[in-house]
Amino acid sequence: MNAEMRLKLGVDSTVIGRSIEDLLTVGSRIFFQTHFYPLIKMQKSVREIFLSFKGPDDSIPVLLNVEATQTEGGIEMHCGGMIISNRNRFEKELMEAKRTAEQTLAENAxxxxxxNALLDHQKELEFQLRKLKSLKEQQQEIFKIIAHDLQEPLRKTVFTGNFLLADSQKIESGVAEKLRKIMSYSAQMREMLLTLQRYEELENKNLSYDPIQLDAVVQQAIRELNSSDQSIAITYPSRCPIFYADQRLLGHLFIELIRNSISNRDPEKGNLKIDISMIETQKNLFMESSDKYQYEKFVKITYTDNGEGFLTDSSLVFQILQKSAQFNKVSIGMAFCKRIVEKHMGTIMAKSVKGSGVGYTIFFPANRPSDLL
Known part of the structure; x- marks a missing residue:
């Protein structure tokens, strides 16, 4: 054993004369006994045999070439080898690179x-979007016919009725009364069509946020209703915190609420009483998302009346077609109210007891949407 090998193995010259097996690791010792030595005896030479020697700190991998020669004293084995620790590292890196490549290939697959699945979904989505666009265009055409084209014959009906009633002395009293009812029904239908038109236009409307004073909005709504009925009493606070909303739409909201109270007043109670109040509060901005919380300043508007009330699912109040044991009618007004509130990122809820009137609780964000982001 030359000095270089003794240096690498950390042994001195006293090792000379010992069996080579004493210098091998356990695994290489077994390989030496079962494969290496029998192979030398049969072939007299071997090339590139791998053995691990015990080093001072760790095993040392060595690649050996061996030649066996016959001498007078017996068989001599001459070994030449080189340390291949870098080769092992390179092989490990190659194996790791191979595993990475195989994994990447699998991931690519x-x-x-x-x-491909996403592309299929995109095609399906494109089909559904086209279908939705077509349905929306058809809906807009239907709304246009209902809200615009039907108003003209109603306007002419009201005009003709007023013309006939102008000379009421030539009309029998019973006929005149029926004409007034026809005109009243036509006016109600025309107002319903106008509300339907506003309902449809609200979809693409950009809101204009103004500082809102609740008393001014309620007063304007009362003036636009143009009701001179002294049996209707509406109370509202004269001073309230200012919040931001579309003033015109908020006016429509209270017009529809008051109009709905008038149409559902209780004849046995005489006067119709409507009470409107407002306070500031804190509310979670994420109303539809679970486990998400961001509390912002809201205003809570409470609207109550002493009308007939209802005994049915409160969600039906905000549907266009109110079909239940109590309701069986088409009502655009309250559906319009709900759309106005939701357009402002707010909520509206109804609660009632039959014979005890109805109450609406409305929440509006106090600030502009840009201030909430």
């Missing part, structure tokens, strides 16, 4: 499958 998965990505390709996902991409």
């Amino acid at each position: 998965e990505l390709t499958a996902v991409k």
Whole structure:
């Protein structure tokens, strides 16, 4: 054993004369006994045999070439080898690179499958979007016919009725009364069509946020209703915190609420009483998302009346077609109210007891949407 090998193995010259097996690791010792030595005896030479020697700190991998020669004293084995620790590292790196490449290839296959599935979903989405666009265009055409084209014959009906009633002395009293009812029904229908038109236009309307004073909005709504009925008493606070909303739409909201109270007043109670109040409060901005919280300043508007009330699911109040044991009618007004509130990122809820009137609780964000982001 030359000095270089003794240096690498951390042994001195006293090792000379010992069996080579004493210098091998356990695994290489077994390989030496079962494969290496029998192979030398049969072939007299071997090339590139791998053995691990015990080093001072760790095992040392060595690649050996061996030649066996016959001498007078017996068989001599001449070994030449080189340390291949770097080669082992390179092989490990190559194996790792191979595993990485195989994993990447598998992931690419998965990505390709996902991409193809996504493309299929995009095609389906495109089909559904086209279908939705077509349905929306048809809906807009229907709204246009209902809200615009039907108003003209109603306007002419009201005009003709007023013309006939102008000379009421030539009309029998019973006929005149029926004409007034026809005109009243036509006016109600025309107002319903106008509300339907506003309901449809609200979809694409950009809101104009103004500082709102509740008393001014309620007063304007009362003036626009143009009701001279002295049996209607509406109370509201004269001074309230200012919040931001579309003033015109908020006016429509209270017009529809008051109009709904008038149409559902209780004849046995005489006067119709409506009470409107407002306070500031804190409310979670994420009303539809679970486990998400961001409390912002809201205003809470409470609207109550002493009308007939209802005994049915409160959600039906805000549907256009109110079909239940108590309701069986088409009502645009309250559906319009709900759309106005939701357009402002607010909520509206109804609660009532039959014979005890109805109450609406409305929440509006106090600030502009840009201030909430």
